[in-house]
Amino acid sequence: DAGVIQSPRHEVTEMGQEVTLRCKPISGHDYLFWYRQTMMRGLELLIYFNNNVPIDDSGMPEDRFSAKMPNASFSTLKIQPSEPRDSAVYFCASSLWDSSYNEQFFGPGTRLTVL
Amino acid sequence: GESVGLHLPTLSVQEGDNSIINCAYSNSASDYFIWYKQESGKGPQFIIDIRSNMDKRQGQRVTVLLNKTVKHLSLQIAATQPGDSAVYFCAERGGSNYKLTFGKGTLLTVNP
Numbered sequence: 001d002a003g004v005i006q007s008p009r010h011e012v013t014e015m016g017q018e019v020t021l022r023c024k025p026i027s028g029h030d031y032l033f034w035y036r037q038t039m040m041r042g043l044e045l046l047i048y049f050n051n052n053v054p055i056d057d058s059g060m061p062e063d064r065f066s067a068k069m070p071n072a073s074f075s076t077l078k079i080q081p082s083e084p085r086d087s088a089v090y091f092c093a094s095s096l097w098d099s100s101y102n103e104q105f106f107g108p109g110t111r112l113t114v115l
Numbered sequence: 116g117e118s119v120g121l122h123l124p125t126l127s128v129q130e131g132d133n134s135i136i137n138c139a140y141s142n143s144a145s146d147y148f149i150w151y152k153q154e155s156g157k158g159p160q161f162i163i164d165i166r167s168n169m170d171k172r173q174g175q176r177v178t179v180l181l182n183k184t185v186k187h188l189s190l191q192i193a194a195t196q197p198g199d200s201a202v203y204f205c206a207e208r209g210g211s212n213y214k215l216t217f218g219k220g221t222l223l224t225v226n227p
Contacts, residue, residue, distance in 0.1 A: 004158075031213065043159070043204065043217040056214060091158050102147050102208050104215060106158030 004107035006092050012113045018080040021110045024073055025094030033104060034067055034077050035091040043091075049075065050097075082114045123202065125222045134192040136221045138205030143186065145207040149215065150179060150190045154201045162190070162203075192223075200225045 005024040013019055025032045033048040047057040052069045060067070064083070069075040079086055089111050093104040128134050140148070146167040151159035165172045165179045165188075172179050178191040188205050202222050206215040 033214070042219050045214055045216075048214055050213070093158075097213075102213065102215065103149065103161050103164060106151075106160070109158050 004092055004094055004105055006090075006107035006110050008110060009108065010111050010113075012115065013082055014115050015083055016081045017114075018078065019082045019086075019112060019114075021077040021090050021092075021112070023075045023077070023092030023107060025075070025092070026096075026105055027073065029094035029096045029105075030072075031095045031097060031104075032069060032075050033093040033095075034075070035093065035106075036088045037091060037109070038088045046077070079112075082112075084114045087112055087114050123220050123222045125224065127224045127226060128195050130195060130197060130225055130227050132195055134190075134195045134199070134223060134225075136190045136192075136203050136223065138188040138190075138218050138221075140186050140188060140205070140207045140218070142207060142209045142216070143183075145209045147208040148179070148181060148188050149206045150177075150188075151204045151206060151217075152199075152201045153204065153220070159204060195223075195225050197225045197227055199223060 007022045030051050034046040035043055036046055037043045044059055046059045047067045048055055049069045065079055067077045089109045091106050091109045093106045095104045149164040150162040152162050153159045163174045163177050163179050165181050170181050176193045180189045192199055202220045204220045205218045208215055
């Protein structure tokens with residue numbers, strides 16, 4: 001398996017522009033997570049999905065952020081409009097439900113820079 | 116104003132020594148814990164996990180210890196190698212909530 005795939009790996013954009021980050025989870029996994037990592041705040045959970053349905057979006061910072069999962073093999077995280085404080089590394093992770101264990105497999109991340 | 120970065124705890128060891136990385140968690144209802152390793156420019160990578168009904172679990176060169184009384188988790192790395200240099204995160208799952216909460220991380224540097 002190729003693991004979790006994220007694109008683009010790097011994104012540089014100007015303030016006010018729309019940014020779309022993409023994720024392909026590991027095939028067969030039923031949970032998908034979006035995280036943001038910064039030096040200031042560490043690794044933060046933004047939102048997670050179970051079977052393509054958003055379960056908890058309490059970590060989404062504000063209405064400028066939105067996430068979708070139209071099918072089991074694809075998810076997007078959109079920022080509109082983007083701001084310099086959104087600059088961070090955004091990770092997608094996926095996992096397969098198990099009552100005992102909960103290993104999440106992370107993608108390589110998208111490094112976003114908003115100028 | 117001036118921004119203040121996240122000051123990670125750091126641990127510096129000599130190659131071949133054993134390393135111990137500590138983590139305190141806050142939720143007494145947490146039932147599952149994971150250690151992740153993150154190398155520069157990469158996503159976190161699973162190392163080892165432990166359920167709350169255990170107090171020790173061993174993997175290859177790594178051991179995780181769980182002390183629920185004081186809500187403390189530790190990761191022991193035997194015969195530390197330069198390739199072990201990375202940031203190590205502990206994460207906990209709080210009861211019925213499926214999401215993980217990550218700690219701030221510890222930077223491990225292995226000196227040759």
